[in-house]
Amino acid sequence: MDSNPVTKFHKDKSLILRMYFTIFMLGVLYGIFSLFLLASGVPITFIVLIVGVMMLFQYYTSDKLVLKSTGAKIINENSDPALFNIVRNLANNYSMPMPKVAVIESNVPNAFATGRNPDNSVVAITTGIRERLTELELRAVIGHELAHVANQDMKVLAIANFLTTITSFLMTMFFWNMMFGGMGRNRNNGSSGIMIVYLVTIIVYFIGQLLVLSLTRHREYGADHTGAEITGDPESLASALEKISGSLARIPDQDLRKLQTANAFLIIPSALKGEGSMNLFSTHPPVEERVKRLRNLKHRF
Amino acid sequence: MINKILHIFKSPRKNLNDWDVLFTLDKACRELYDRGEISAARKAGVIFHPDDKNLYLSNLQKELNAALYTGEGSTKTSFSILDDSHSTKWIVLEDGKFYDLLSSVFTVGNAINSNGGGENIIGLVFEFFFTDKRNSQENTETTKVYLIYRYDLKAFYPFVPTGDTKGERNRIIENRLGSALKNYGVIIEPRLEKWLGLWGIPF
Numbered sequence: 015m016d017s018n019p020v021t022k023f024h025k026d027k028s029l030i031l032r033m034y035f036t037i038f039m040l041g042v043l044y045g046i047f048s049l050f051l052l053a054s055g056v057p058i059t060f061i062v063l064i065v066g067v068m069m070l071f072q073y074y075t076s077d078k079l080v081l082k083s084t085g086a087k088i089i090n091e092n093s094d095p096a097l098f099n100i101v102r103n104l105a106n107n108y109s110m111p112m113p114k115v116a117v118i119e120s121n122v123p124n125a126f127a128t129g130r131n132p133d134n135s136v137v138a139i140t141t142g143i144r145e146r147l148t149e150l151e152l153r154a155v156i157g158h159e160l161a162h163v164a165n166q167d168m169k170v171l172a173i174a175n176f177l178t179t180i181t182s183f184l185m186t187m188f189f190w191n192m193m194f195g196g197m198g199r200n201r202n203n204g205s206s207g208i209m210i211v212y213l214v215t216i217i218v219y220f221i222g223q224l225l226v227l228s229l230t231r232h233r234e235y236g237a238d239h240t241g242a243e244i245t246g247d248p249e250s251l252a253s254a255l256e257k258i259s260g261s262l263a264r265i266p267d268q269d270l271r272k273l274q275t276a277n278a279f280l281i282i283p284s285a286l287k288g289e290g291s292m293n294l295f296s297t298h299p300p301v302e303e304r305v306k307r308l309r310n311l312k313h314r315f
Numbered sequence: 316m317i318n319k320i321l322h323i324f325k326s327p328r329k330n331l332n333d334w335d336v337l338f339t340l341d342k343a344c345r346e347l348y349d350r351g352e353i354s355a356a357r358k359a360g361v362i363f364h365p366d367d368k369n370l371y372l373s374n375l376q377k378e379l380n381a382a383l384y385t386g387e388g389s390t391k392t393s394f395s396i397l398d399d400s401h402s403t404k405w406i407v408l409e410d411g412k413f414y415d416l417l418s419s420v421f422t423v424g425n426a427i428n429s430n431g432g433g434e435n436i437i438g439l440v441f442e443f444f445f446t447d448k449r450n451s452q453e454n455t456e457t458t459k460v461y462l463i464y465r466y467d468l469k470a471f472y473p474f475v476p477t478g479d480t481k482g483e484r485n486r487i488i489e490n491r492l493g494s495a496l497k498n499y500g501v502i503i504e505p506r507l508e509k510w511l512g513l514w515g516i517p518f
Contacts, residue, residue, distance in 0.1 A: 252494075253487060261507065262490055267482035270437055270463070270511035271362075271401050302505075309494045 086116035127159040154250035161240035188212040343499035371430035392419035470504035
C-alpha cells in the first residue's frame, strides 16, 4: 500500500485567475456573438440543438469511443497488478473513485485520461511510456492523468468546445448560403448582410479557438499542480516530461574545445534569443515551462 | 506574446557584465549551501588554447603570481598550470572561500583578456558537489558536477561527465542542477543545445 499522505501545495492563484479570466472571456465572446446573431435574424436554435445532441452523445460515450479507437485494453488487479496498484493507491490517497485502467500497445510514449466524470473515467497508458519511465516517473504521470479526472477537465473542455463547434457549424452554413443563396435571399440586407455575419463568425471562431487552446494549456498546468499534490513528487513528473519530450536530447555530445568561436569576449551576447516563446496554437504549454513550474513546487510546501 | 514582451524587458542578462553574471553564483551558492544541495566548491579552472606568440601566456606562472599575490586585497588563491589530453591548458585555482575563488577566476580571465589572450580562453569551470534532494530524503545522492561559464554566452550551464569519452554525460542531473541554480538567480544558458561539454577536466 502506498501510505504517502496527500501533499498540499499552495494554490497557484495566478493560474486560477488566468483560467477564470479565459472562461469569462469565452462567455463574453459568445454572449456578444449570440446577441449579434439574434439582431441579424439568424435562426440559431436548430443548430444549437443539433450540436448539443452530437456533443452530448460524444460526451457520454467518449471513454468507450477513445478506448475503441486506440485499441486500449482494460486491465485489472489480476492481469496487471503493478499498474493497477499504482492507480488504486494514488486514487485512494486523493479520495477519488478508482478509474478504469487501460494499456495501449504502442511504442509512442503517451498517457491520457478520458470520461465524463470521476465515476466514469479511464486512465490509459501506452506500453512505450512504461518502458521509458522509472516507477516513480510513471506514478507521477498517472498522478497527472488522475488530476485531469479530479479537476473535471473533460467536462470543462467539452463545454468550451461546444461553443466553438457551434461557431464552426455556423461558419459552414453561412459559407454554403453565400455560395448557393438561401437565407441571404430572404433577408432585407441582401448578400452583403450575410457576408458581414460570415466574417464576424470567422473572427469569433478564431478568437474562440485561441481562448479554448489557452484554457487547455491552463488546465495542463493545473493538472501538473494537482498531480504533484496527489503524488507529493513534482520532481518525478518534471523528469518524466523531460524524458517523454526528448528535450534532454538537445544537450549536445560535442566538446567545447572544438568550438573555435566560443572563445572570444567579443561575440554578441545572445540574451534575447529563443526564450519565453509561447505558441498560441498549442494545446499543451512548453515542456520547459511545465518542468520549471514543477521544480518550483518543491520549494512551496 | 505578452509573456515574450515582458520577458524582453525583464531579461536577466540585459546590460549585465561578466562580473555581474559570475556574482549571481556567489549569492545562489550561499543559499544552496544552507539547504545542503551544493557543497565543497573549492576549485575552479580557466581553460585556454596555448599561444606561444602571446607573451603573457608564455610567462603565465610569473604573471599570475603578480595578479593573485601582489597588491592590496589580493586573494592569495593557490593555482597550478596543467595540460590536458586535448592539447589545451588549464589554470586550476583553489580557495576555501568561494567569493575569493570567484574573484580570482575573474581576475585571471580579465588579466589574460587585457593582455591579448581573450580569444584563447575557452571558458571558466567551477567544481561543485550536488546533492539531489528529489523525493525527500529517500533518494539523495551526491554527484561531482561542474558549472561552465562562457564569455560569449554571458551565462553558465552545468556539466556532469560520466566518463572521459566525448558524449558521456548525465543530462538528467545537468538539467536538474540547471533548474535549481536558475531558481536561485544564477544566469543559466536557456538553450540546451549550447551546453557543450568539456571531457577530461583535470580537477
